[in-house]
Amino acid sequence: MNRPFELNQEQIDHLFKFVKSKYVRHIDLQYEVVDHLASSIEEEMMSQDIGFEEALNRVYGRFPITGFAKFLEGKEGQLTKYWYKQCFKYFIEFFTIPKILITILMGTSFYWIFRFQGVFASLICFLILSIGVLIYFYYDRSKMKKIKELQENYLFLQIYYGITLAPTFMYSSVPWVLMDDFHKTIGVGADHNKALILTCFMTFYLLYTYICVFRLKDKLKEELQTKYAHLNIPSIV
């Protein structure tokens, strides 16, 4: 749909400020809202022969009383669903024959350690979790400040980091609670059920970390160069 009349740069800039004042603070969302408003305003100005400000008021008046809230909510839900789907997809893809065997071997080793090795199990647990968290810091520590800034500006990055970073740290706190019991049974090892729970948890934790650190990060890099190329986000992932 080509339009014979287009808003000028100053008016477009005004629209960006306007949508920001209406709580659309993420740049990736502002682009879509601004284009919609601009197209509606152009139409209104042409058909009704009115000025920019009046047209803006009329167009914004057509939005629900909550303004752009529904728009934001919908986008947040879509992005959350999208990244969880990607995560699940990689999780399923991971289970090819050699990797299934590695996972079973890893799980069996965990069980053996937790069930029969007592204190040693606590140490291994500590070591693996620390390595997991260290990997994250090794990759992202220097970039954390920049990442925080990007998260504030771009909704898709906020959702991405929310899914990949936060749960990892959350999960890493769970075994500490379970390990509390280990210290009461030093040298004995956990009972079958507890050892099984810890085994499942540790195996899942390592797989999830692997998917977030390597696979999802690659996916994000790819999207920054294609889907979000227009945002010119510096490659920091």
Place this chain on the structure above:
Amino acid sequence: MNGKIFRGSLDTIVIKLLTDNKEMYGYEITQKVKELTGGTMNITEGALYPALHKLEGKGILETQTRSIGNRMRKYYSLTKKGKKESVNYMKEMQSFLDQMQFLLNGKNNLA
């Protein structure tokens, strides 16, 4: 036009338009519906974008953003999955319309 009935059909309307037009942007969809229905149906922004985002989340739509003059514009199009699903959406809608017609006609007959 009853808004509730309309909102329930919005996904199908969007999919049908994108089947016919390959790619469209948000505002264009609202205008096209208005044009095709002679102004009797109006898609509000508050209903359209959540529907577009929902379909994108389901993997039925994909987007591409391009520069148009002094601003960026996001175009929506059907994914491969969307193209396959569109047949089901149309069938379901047609079946719903047939049943409604049957029910309404039946009532008329009784009256």
